[in-house]
Amino acid sequence: MASWDLLITDARIATMRRDVAGFGIIENGAIGIRDGVIDWVGDATEATQQPARATLSLGGQWITPALIDCHTHLVFGGDRAAEFEQRLAGASYEDIARAGGGILSTVRATRAASADELFEAALPRLDALIASGVTTIEIKSGYGLDVDTEIRMLEVARRLGDASGVTVVTTLLAAHAVPPEFSGNADGWIDVACNELIPAAAERGLADAVDAYCESIAFDRQQVARVFDAAREHGLPVRLHADQLSDGDGAALAAGYSALSADHLEYSSNAGIKAMADAGTAAVLLPGAFLTLHETQQPPVAACREHGVPMAIATDCNPGTSPMTSVREAMALACRLFRMTPEECLAGTTREAALALRLDDLGMISAGMRADIAAWDIEHPRDLSYWLGRNPLTHLFKSGRSVSLTAA
Ligand code: DI6
Numbered sequence: 001m002a003s004w005d006l007l008i009t010d011a012r013i014a015t016m017r018r019d020v021a022g023f024g025i026i027e028n029g030a031i032g033i034r035d036g037v038i039d040w041v042g043d044a045t046e047a048t049q050q051p052a053r054a055t056l057s058l059g060g061q062w063i064t065p066a067l068i069d070c071h072t073h074l075v076f077g078g079d080r081a082a083e084f085e086q087r088l089a090g091a092s093y094e095d096i097a098r099a100g101g102g103i104l105s106t107v108r109a110t111r112a113a114s115a116d117e118l119f120e121a122a123l124p125r126l127d128a129l130i131a132s133g134v135t136t137i138e139i140k141s142g143y144g145l146d147v148d149t150e151i152r153m154l155e156v157a158r159r160l161g162d163a164s165g166v167t168v169v170t171t172l173l174a175a176h177a178v179p180p181e182f183s184g185n186a187d188g189w190i191d192v193a194c195n196e197l198i199p200a201a202a203e204r205g206l207a208d209a210v211d212a213y214c215e216s217i218a219f220d221r222q223q224v225a226r227v228f229d230a231a232r233e234h235g236l237p238v239r240l241h242a243d244q245l246s247d248g249d250g251a252a253l254a255a256g257y258s259a260l261s262a263d264h265l266e267y268s269s270n271a272g273i274k275a276m277a278d279a280g281t282a283a284v285l286l287p288g289a290f291l292t293l294h295e296t297q298q299p300p301v302a303a304c305r306e307h308g309v310p311m312a313i314a315t316d317c318n319p320g321t322s323p324m325t326s327v328r329e330a331m332a333l334a335c336r337l338f339r340m341t342p343e344e345c346l347a348g349t350t351r352e353a354a355l356a357l358r359l360d361d362l363g364m365i366s367a368g369m370r371a372d373i374a375a376w377d378i379e380h381p382r383d384l385s386y387w388l389g390r391n392p393l394t395h396l397f398k399s400g401r402s403v404s405l406t407a408a
C-alpha cells in the first residue's frame, strides 16, 4: 500500500459534495493526500491503517474545500476612492462614466503603469484574497482597452499565478468600455477586439475565456454577439457581465452562446434564468458591487433555485464598484443582502465557483479531487458566513502543499 504524503486527521469536514445535503458533513474525519490529490476521505478511525509521511491533527477544527474567487478585476492601476466619495455625495455611477470617469479613469492609470507596477499593485490584493481562504482566482483584463495593455494585463495575471502558487484563470474582457480613441465609434473598437485582440490573446495562450460588459453604458447585444463569435472562432469559451444595471436580456444572450457563466443578473428576467438553466450556464452573484452601488434590485435567487441554476459568489474585486479583497466578506454579504443560506454561500465559493470556471477537480472534498483545502477555527461551517471581521483560517493547502498566509 503506497503511503500518503500527508494525513489530515481529527477534523470535521464540510465536503460540499453535490450529492450530500447540508454541507456534506463528516464529523470525525480524515483526509489522505498523495501527489497533490485527495486519495482518501472518510472516518478518522479508518485512516490509521495506512502509513503517512506527515500527519496534521486538527483538534476538531473544520475543513472545507479551499475557496475560489471566480470573478475579479484584480489587475489595475490607480484607484477610484475619490469617485467613491463623489457617489456618496450623490453622483451616480452612470453619470461619472458618461463624464469620462469610471472605468475610463482606471484605463488611464492602467495604461500608464508598467507590467512590474501592475504586478506590485495587485500582489497585496491577491495576498488578502489568499488570506481569506482562496487558492483559485479568476482575473479579467479590461482596463487596457488597447491591444498592448490588454495583453500586458493578462501577462501580469499569469505572472501572479506563477509567483503565488495559486491557480489563476484569465479572462479577456475585451468589451468592457469604449476606449477614448473610439469615442462615438464603439463598433470600431469591437472590430479591433475581434480582429486583433482576441486572436493575439488566443495565439499566445493568455486567455482562458472571453468576457464582455452588456449594458446601456457599455456594449449592446449585437456588439457582444460579435465578440462572442470571434471568441468561438478561436476556441475560447465566454462569460458575460449581464443585466447589472438594467435588463438587457443578457442572461439569454449568454445562454445562447453556452456561456460558462452570466454574472451580476440583478435585472435578469425569469425567461433569462430559464435559458441559463437549459444551457448549463452558471450564475455568478456579486454582492460587493450590489452594496457599493446601493442597488435595490435583488438578483433572481428564487428563480435560480427554481430552475436549478448553480449560484456562485465572487468578490468582483475592482476599483470602481467592488473594492473587496475577501471571499468570506462576499459570502457574509450574500447572506445579508440576497438572503442566501450559509450553505448556498459556501457552495457558491467552492463547488459552484469551480463549475463557473469549469475546473472539474476543485471545489469539493472527495477522492480524486485536487487537495485544495482550508482549515478553520469555527464551530460550524455556517460561521464562515455568519461572522464579520475575524479571520478564522488556520491552514490552507494548494495541491496538498501549505500556502503561506502573508496577509493574514
Ligand atoms: N464589473 C465591471 O466590470 C463593471 N462593474 C462590475 O461589477 C465596472 C467595474 C468598474 O467600474 O471599474
Ligand code: FE
Pocket (backbone or CB within 6 Å): 071, 072, 073, 241, 316, 318
Ligand atoms: Fe466585474
